[in-house]
Amino acid sequence: MHFVDEAPIYVEAGKGGNGIVAFRREKFIPFGGPNGGDGGDGGSVILQADRNLNTLVDFRYTKHFKAQNGHSGMGQQKTGSAGEDLVILVPVGTTVTDTDTLEFLGDLTEHGQKLVVAQGGRHGLGNTHFKSSRNRTPRQCTPGEAGEERNLMLELKVLADVGLLGLPNAGKSSLISAVSAARPKVANYPFTTLYPNLGVVRVSPESSFVMADIPGLIEGAAEGAGLGIKFLKHLSRTGLLLHVVDIAPPDESDPVDSIRIIEKEMEKYSDELLGKERWLVLNKIDLLPAEEAQALCDRIVETIGWSGPVYRISAAQREGTEQLVRDISYALEAKRQAQFAADDAEAVAVARRQVEEDFDF
Incomplete structure (x- = not known):
């Protein structure tokens, strides 16, 4: 289809x-x-x-x-x-x-x-x-x-709780395959993903959330290059963005540059999208020795001055994905509870104003 x-x-x-x-x-x-x-x-x-x-x-x-x-x-x-x-x-x-x-x-x-x-x-x-x-x-x-x-x-605009963002071949499709029943095409060439994929991630029998994978972005996407800019609107409804980064790209490019490319294209597209809560997911740590991968991840975080949550995973080996899924579930539930509290407070305020108007306080 x-x-x-x-x-x-x-x-x-x-x-x-x-x-x-x-x-x-x-x-x-x-x-x-x-x-x-x-x-x-x-x-x-x-x-x-x-x-x-x-x-x-x-x-x-x-x-x-x-x-x-x-x-x-x-x-x-x-x-x-x-x-x-x-x-x-x-x-x-x-x-x-x-x-x-x-x-x-x-x-x-x-x-x-x-x-x-x-x-x-x-x-x-x-x-x-x-x-x-x-x-x-x-x-x-x-x-x-x-x-x-x-x-x-x-x-x-697809409805999803979590959206995956990153360059082509960062491992977004591998991640959604590892944590959900979605089976997008996975291959070692750019633009394997040509349209958004949705996957339901089940944390427990009573808890689940929806994850969306969109085609990868490239530099110049805001001017029409590549495929991803066409689908960025699908991330506008998500409550949380996962910025997936390949720490060992085949072309030996610097992962720091890839992060800045994505941030630049997000800013061109929408300040609202850039302002969404975003977690950094450093992928493919299995391709390097453990100490070297740890040192590289630390350098990336320090260089970009990242202050938000950071996860080091291997989507292909499902290493670190379980903890990531649990933390996402906790964060989404906290957001829901906060929204419920805000809605209740607004309802009380509206009722109070109505009473004051009715009785001319």
Whole structure:
């Protein structure tokens, strides 16, 4: 399956049904009067998040979506049936933008969440509504309104707790393979990873988190070089970034330079991304003697002035990965608890303000 994370589509809501002009014609009932019914409302176009989808590939060829029109009214004050809404399933994590107005319409982050992106047209009125003491035989009605039409851009940002960041061949795919059931392609050449991979990391039967691996970055990515810059948006939702570094690259380049390259491209892309919590993961320590690997790791940390958490691992040998996973789990749980406390405090503050307004304190 192709991974598609952007898709332009055109949506058109249904037109409202027309109201009609009709008069009552029954035996023994003279001057029956108007009885034209209203039309039905047009159907709306609705996007609904579905956790069973993980790509926008379905929109690669089908780009035009139209909801059903409402039906016209009928005599005997019968209202026309409403047009059916058109529900379009999209992956969880899809954002929606109107490309004509650049208006951000919504973000579908939960399974089953719905977003109306094109409102159906209102129904027209039958001549019954225009009856008055001065106009007992109205011959006027109103047509149904047109439904909304929009050109939309759907953009998928994968939902993950932890994101992997680094140069090509740093060992990101090996790491996600070592700690989860994900099986991305692993090879000894650049850009083995061509699209994001998600893996569920199970720490215990009751605890797990989602890890995302994106294609590696290279210098100049912010100007369009390589593949990674296209997928950096997928890291914008993560709570924690793991900066994976190859301490023994085949080209004998300095790992310090590779760290600075990534930081520079992150800064060009987004200050928000650069400001996210980031842990340094020094990978492939199995390729050097233990003392030499330790000395090199110490030099890297000292040279870049790193003050955050540092982990020395071998993803291929699963050395150090268990401790890394446990610490990630603890950190994510602490973040969740802090968020719960902040939400509770905000709820209390809102309730207090409402009471003060109600009782004019």
